[in-house]
Amino acid sequence: MIGVVSYPILSTITKSSNNNNNKSLQTQQEIDQLKAIDRDVRAHELAHKAAGGDLTGPINYKYVIGPNGKKYAVGGDVSIDVSPGPTPKDTIKKMEQVIKAALAPVDPSAQDRAVASQAQMQLAQAQMQEQQQKNNDNSNQNQTFSVYA
Helix, strand or coil: CEEEEECCCCCCCCCCCCCHHHHHHHHHHHHHHHHHHHHHHHHHHHHHHHHHHHHEEEEEEEEEECCCCCEEEEEEEEEECCCCCCCHHHHHHHHHHHHHHHCCCCCCCHHHHHHHHHHHHHHHHHHHHHHHHHHHHHHHHHCCCCCCC
């Protein structure tokens, strides 16, 4: 799963005050903060989705309700298919796309980097398999057979 990003909801605005203007300002600051987090989370997950294409599943968001009653995304994830392809060549192409998708956001999370690392290992393994197949094909072509009748 890529794009596992979550922002702690800042509860720094929890002090009660008798001043309505102060409460109003604090509420607006909290809403502004939630809007910024929502914007960042959505951009992060959309970057994964755009780069991953048909290898990705739907975006899942984690929401909180702000003081104004609106939902704000504060976390999210996108699943991605990291299974090998039917051939080494297909696996190479697929893992290159997985790596691009995992590292697509401006600020990849630790989970994003782990997925990219896993895909990089699968990519290297598929490249070795592809090279072995080429070597085997070449050695088979170089063999000569003599038929005596």
